[in-house]
Amino acid sequence: MNPIVLGVALYVLSQLALGLWVARRVSSQEDYLLAGRSLGYGLATFTIFATWFGAETCVGAAGQVFEHGLAGGASEPFGYALCLLLMGTVFAAALWRKGYTTVADVVRERFGVGAERFAVLLVAPSSVMWAAAQIRAFGQVLAATAGVDAELAIAVAAAIVLLYTVSGGLLADAITDLVQGLALIVGLVVLLVAVVTQLGGVGPALAAIDPARLSFGSSGLGALAMIDRWAIPVCGSLVAQELVARVLACRSATVARRATIAGALVYLVVGLIPVFIGLVGVTLIPNIEHPEQIVSEVARLHLGTLGYVAFVGALISAILSTVDSALLAAASLTAHNLVVPLRPGISDANKLRVSRVCVLVFGVVAFVLAINADGVHDLVEDASAFGTGGLFVVFVMAMCTKLGGPRSAIAALACGLVVWLLGRHVIELPAPFLCSVAAAALAFAIVAVLEARFRRWPRT
Numbered sequence: 001m002n003p004i005v006l007g008v009a010l011y012v013l014s015q016l017a018l019g020l021w022v023a024r025r026v027s028s029q030e031d032y033l034l035a036g037r038s039l040g041y042g043l044a045t046f047t048i049f050a051t052w053f054g055a056e057t058c059v060g061a062a063g064q065v066f067e068h069g070l071a072g073g074a075s076e077p078f079g080y081a082l083c084l085l086l087m088g089t090v091f092a093a094a095l096w097r098k099g100y101t102t103v104a105d106v107v108r109e110r111f112g113v114g115a116e117r118f119a120v121l122l123v124a125p126s127s128v129m130w131a132a133a134q135i136r137a138f139g140q141v142l143a144a145t146a147g148v149d150a151e152l153a154i155a156v157a158a159a160i161v162l163l164y165t166v167s168g169g170l171l172a173d174a175i176t177d178l179v180q181g182l183a184l185i186v187g188l189v190v191l192l193v194a195v196v197t198q199l200g201g202v203g204p205a206l207a208a209i210d211p212a213r214l215s216f217g218s219s220g221l222g223a224l225a226m227i228d229r230w231a232i233p234v235c236g237s238l239v240a241q242e243l244v245a246r247v248l249a250c251r252s253a254t255v256a257r258r259a260t261i262a263g264a265l266v267y268l269v270v271g272l273i274p275v276f277i278g279l280v281g282v283t284l285i286p287n288i289e290h291p292e293q294i295v296s297e298v299a300r301l302h303l304g305t306l307g308y309v310a311f312v313g314a315l316i317s318a319i320l321s322t323v324d325s326a327l328l329a330a331a332s333l334t335a336h337n338l339v340v341p342l343r344p345g346i347s348d349a350n351k352l353r354v355s356r357v358c359v360l361v362f363g364v365v366a367f368v369l370a371i372n373a374d375g376v377h378d379l380v381e382d383a384s385a386f387g388t389g390g391l392f393v394v395f396v397m398a399m400c401t402k403l404g405g406p407r408s409a410i411a412a413l414a415c416g417l418v419v420w421l422l423g424r425h426v427i428e429l430p431a432p433f434l435c436s437v438a439a440a441a442l443a444f445a446i447v448a449v450l451e452a453r454f455r456r457w458p459r460t
Contacts, residue, residue, distance in 0.1 A: 007309030012160060015176055015320060022172035029340075029351035032169035033101060033332045034249045041259050043174045044250045048263030049270070050177035050321040051242055052080055053184065058137075058274050058315050063291035065278030069213030071226070073278070077271025079233030081264050087238055088260030091399060093253040095244065103244040103395065104337040110398035111409035113341075118413050119394070120333045122387030123241055127330035128362050129386065130242070132369035134323035139370065141296055141315055151371060158367035165324045166359050170249055173328065177321045180314075181266075187314025188273040191295075194302045195277060195284070208283045228431035235437065236388035239395045241329035242322075327366065331358035389436030390416020393444055404448035411447040416440035 026032050039047065057076045064072030100106055103123060108116035139154030199205040216226065237243065250256035274295055281294045285301070288294055299311040335355040340346055346354075390413040397404055397412075419439040423432030 003305055003309070007306075007313070011309070011313035012316060012320075015180070015316075016160070016163060018179065019172040019176050019324075020167050022175050023167040023169065026169045026171055026352070028348040029336070029355055030101075031171055032352055032355050033328070033336065034245060035169070035171040035174050037249055038171075038251050039174055039246070039249045039255070039259075040251055041255055041262070043178055044246065044255055044259035045262040045266065046181040047174040047177040047249075047321075047325075048084065048243070048246050048260055049266045050181040050184065051173075051246065051325040052084065052237075052263070052322070053077075053181075053267055053270060057271050058188075058295055058319075061271075062274040062278040062281070062295045063293075065275050066281045066288075066291045066294045069210075069279070070216050070275070073275050075229060075233040077268050077275065079230050080237060081268040081271065082230075083234045083237045084243070084260055084264030084267060086234065087243060087247065088257055088264060091238070092247045092256040092260045094399060095247050096250060096253040096256040100244075100248055101336050102333050103239055103241050103391075104333055106398050107391075107394060107409060108337070111394065111404070112406040115394070115406055115409035115413065116337055118410055119391055120337045122391055122413060122417060123239070124330040124333045124362075126386045126388060127241060127326045127333070128366050129369060130240075131323045131326035131330070131362065131366040134319045134326065135366055136370040137292075138316065138319045138323070141312060141319070154370050155367070158363065158370065162327075162360060162363040165327045165363065166356050169355075170245060170325075170328060173321065173324045174246075174249070176324075180321045183310075184314040185270055187311040188270060190307055191299050191303065191311055192273050192276065194307065195280065195298060198302050199280065199283070205280060209279045210282070213279055213282075222430055224434070225430040228434045231437070232433045235392045236433065239388055239391045241333055242325045245325075245329060245332065323366075327359050327362050330362045331355050334358045334362075387413070387417040387420065389420055389433055390414070390440035390443075392416075392437060393440040397444060404444055405451045407451055408444045408448040412440040412444035415443035 030036060057080075061073050061076030064076075066072075095106070098106070098109070100109075102120075104116045104119045107119045135158050136154060138160075139151075139156070139158075142154075142156060143149070196202055196205045199208055247256045247260060250259060277295055277298055281288070281298060285294065285297055288297060296312070296315070299308055303311055332355065335351065335358045339354050339358070340351055343350075393412045393416065394409045397409075416436040416439060420432050420436035423429035423435050429435055
């Protein structure tokens with residue numbers, strides 16, 4: 001075993017050990033899903049940053065920027081940073097005060113059980129696709145590091161991730177996120193310094209970037225398509241259970257608001273490093289075969305063995321923290337909002353078992369998706385947009401207005417999903433997500449008017 005593989009293996013094992021050690025404190029479903037609602041500023045800030053700063057930033061976005069310039073980085077880090085800022089400034093405190101467990105609880109309280117269950121069927125697949133993106137990226141990192149077949153590396157990555165996730169829950173996730181977040185920041189800063197030094201300093205490094213690649217509209221997409229690309233991370237991820245869970249896990253409304261904003265700012269600053277490497281990558285490695293491996297390849301070429309091991313450990317930190325959260329999100333929605341309500345009186349111990357079984361099942365599904373996907377970026381885009389156009393409309397209406405009822409929410413969720421599926425995979429519209437949001441809003445408004453006129457409709 002070469003020193004790089006050995007170093008990475010020891011790092012991963014240390015993270016697994018830390019997660020398993022913390023998992024001993026998990027004794028209830030609330031501990032497992034929301035860390036006992038005990039997170040302070042440090043843990044909350046870093047778990048929000050580390051969860052969102054995953055494979056799509058270090059691997060997917062850097063590859064997109066390498067190919068398309070800043071236009072490829074619309075989602076990462078800029079769009080997702082805006083999403084976190086929107087959550088922190090507008091919704092975080094109000095969500096925390098309600099005492100919810102999942103985003104589907106918001107829908108149930110305002111629009112009833114039928115809409116709640118529909119929302120779960122939309123959000124859970126989104127989280128599984130997000131996890132698949134991280135597992136695929138983990139496999140890409142292992143393949144580049146150990147020189148093994150990519151599919152074998154993805155299989156190993158999935159096994160490690162499942163072991164790490166099933167046992168730990170959000171409490172273990174938050175504590176390991178602190179370690180992983182610090183490791184990630186150190187690793188990326190070391191890589192940034194090495195790249196800038198290799199290019200001769202800050203001035204020559206900036207001069208090496210083609211000015212044409214600094215435009216957000218340089219990818220050849222039309223204005224509507226570009227707006228759609230920005231709307232997916234901002235609106236679609238606002239209703240992600242991964243984010244909502246961390247807001248709800250904070251120890252107070254003030255912590256929830258401030259930690260989310262702080263996490264967004266850290267995320268944006270650190271996220272600019274992969275963007276920079278993607279921009280200068282065409283100078284450093286102009287003929288790379290797989291653009292998604294640009295960050296790993298630059299690190300391998302420009303860092304020594306010790307530095308490269310540290311960087312790969314940092315990259316794996318980003319992926320582990322995100323995939324853990326994604327699988328946990330899908331499991332929490334399914335267990336808390338679908339399975340447990342079907343068994344009144346179920347004990348806390350059995351609730352915890354149900355959550356862990358759901359994590360295991362969704363992990364296997366995520367592995368299958370990761371093996372068959374075209375790339376990390378496509379998985380992330382689909383994860384952020386799948387059915388979330390309608391859920392975004394319903395979430396905003398639930399949090400900000402008293403308009404509409406159960407049928408309004410169900411109509412919005414259904415129209416948003418159908419329009420996105422048709423626009424993305426059948427008709428191939430230039431802005432399928434925006435169309436899904438517009439269709440969901442229109443459906444909600446029309447049915448809300450009808451509900452107001454026919455108040456004798458029974459509640460579902």
